[in-house]
Amino acid sequence: MQNRQIVLSNRPDGIPGPEHFSAKTTELDLTLAEGQIAVKNIYLSIDPAMRGWVSLEPNYLPPVQIDEVMRSICVGEIVDSKHPDYAKGDTVYGIFGWQEYCVCEPNPMVRKINPELAPISSALGALGPNGLTAYLVLNELGKIEAGETVLISTAAGGVGSIAGQIAKIKGCKVIGLTGSDDKVEMCVNEFGYDHALNYKTTENLEKAIAELAPEGINVFFDNTSGAIADAVYPNLAMNARALQVGTAAVESWEPETPLGPRRDRHILTKRLTVMGFVLIDHTAKAPAALQQLAQWYTQGELKYRENITEGLENAPQALADLYKGANTGKQLIKV
Structure with a gap:
């Protein structure tokens, strides 16, 4: 299967822009090992933290390497699973990167999303x-x-x-x-x-x-x-x-x-x-916090805005626009 990706092609000095990324298509083997899941990304998150992720400055995560898929929190659908806790058709959240598909072993960051609670995109913003x-x-x-x-x-x-x-x-x-x-x-x-x-x-x-x-x-x-x-x-x-x-x-x-x-x-x-x-650093407290956020949302006490840009290829420009303050609300890419 072909998998479209956006990779870091050269390291920025300051704010990253489209010139620092490139698109490529790779062949993806969906034959899973035990414990793995295959996710088809639906939404990608565009975040201010990404500037730190592509920099060599000391940070809380290692820098994205040249020719590596750009790190991103995403929401997607499981298209195949060999993990006992995840099934085909589940909607999940995790760090799956700027790409169409991701094969991985779920880590503590990966969680299931209830699509009946709110639009699934909210799991990358107000309810995420x-x-x-x-x-x-x-x-x-x-x-x-x-x-x-x-x-x-x-x-x-x-x-x-x-x-x-x-x-x-x-x-x-x-x-x-x-x-x-x-x-x-x-x-x-x-x-x-x-x-x-x-x-x-x-x-x-x-x-x-x-x-x-x-x-x-x-x-x-x-x-x-x-x-x-x-x-x-x-x-x-x-x-x-x-x-x-x-x-x-x-x-x-x-x-x-x-x-x-x-x-x-x-x-x-x-x-x-x-x-x-x-x-x-606070993942242990996330479930209780998410429960409270969901309660406020269902009660109408919590509002949110989203900027949704269509197309994986537009992720680098959306990131540059984010630093210009062009967005009103959470910036997302719909793959």
């Missing part, structure tokens, strides 16, 4: 890694409480939009930072934020945040780092929690780490807690 990240960061690391003020960067994105809604469900005051006036309106009118700011057009972002949160920010959900975070740290309250979820605003960490304002004094004098989050 985006929702899990938002839920676990706010509840396990941030330990948010009713009445606190939470600030979220990339507030209209796949993770940020869910985080904002969860914080509101928990009774918090929620402020969002996003990159366009349309997204500001979306945050407030669709996702329920109390306030949102366009960081690109706000003349003095630090001052604008201070006016919206005169008593300070208790929990900072930081998807960006960089200059955006620099405007937030002076506004953090005593004993605030700064949760590093992404570094989307930093184009490259090589050859030299980019420098910004020193945050040490804020950390010291305000007794801040600063923590990093990587989803794969």
Whole structure:
């Protein structure tokens, strides 16, 4: 059987684009060994983390190698199985890559999806890694409480939009930072934020945040780092929690780490807690979190948006567009 794939053809220096990938077709043997499954991909996830995956910078996963299929979380259908826990026809989620088919042995990341609960694409977003990240960061690391003020960067994105809604469900005051006036309106009118700011057009972002949160920010959900975070740290309250979820605003960490304002004094004098989050460290807590997310969804308390681009060949361009902020919601590829 022929299998279309998108592979990393050369390593980017900074943000990856279509020029760093190439398409190829390989022959795939669907004769399975015991314990293996064969998956036909339906949706591929496009994520900010992919920039780190294709870089040689130290990261939580090894870098994708040249001529290797681009790593991606996917949803697909099992077309054959020799694993006792998975059957032909099951819908599954896992790291199956930018390709039509994947043959693998299920690892702890692979899980079955109930297609009757919600559209299966939601397993890559609100009812998948985006929702899990938002839920676990706010509840396990941030330990948010009713009445606190939470600030979220990339507030209209796949993770940020869910985080904002969860914080509101928990009774918090929620402020969002996003990159366009349309997204500001979306945050407030669709996702329920109390306030949102366009960081690109706000003349003095630090001052604008201070006016919206005169008593300070208790929990900072930081998807960006960089200059955006620099405007937030002076506004953090005593004993605030700064949760590093992404570094989307930093184009490259090589050859030299980019420098910004020193945050040490804020950390010291305000007794801040600063923590990093990587989803794969929290897989044991995923089932309970997914159950709660599904409950909120079925009750109509959780909304989400998706950008779905047709065609495997368009995955590299969709990734480049993601870093430009062109998406509103979770970016997916329909194979």
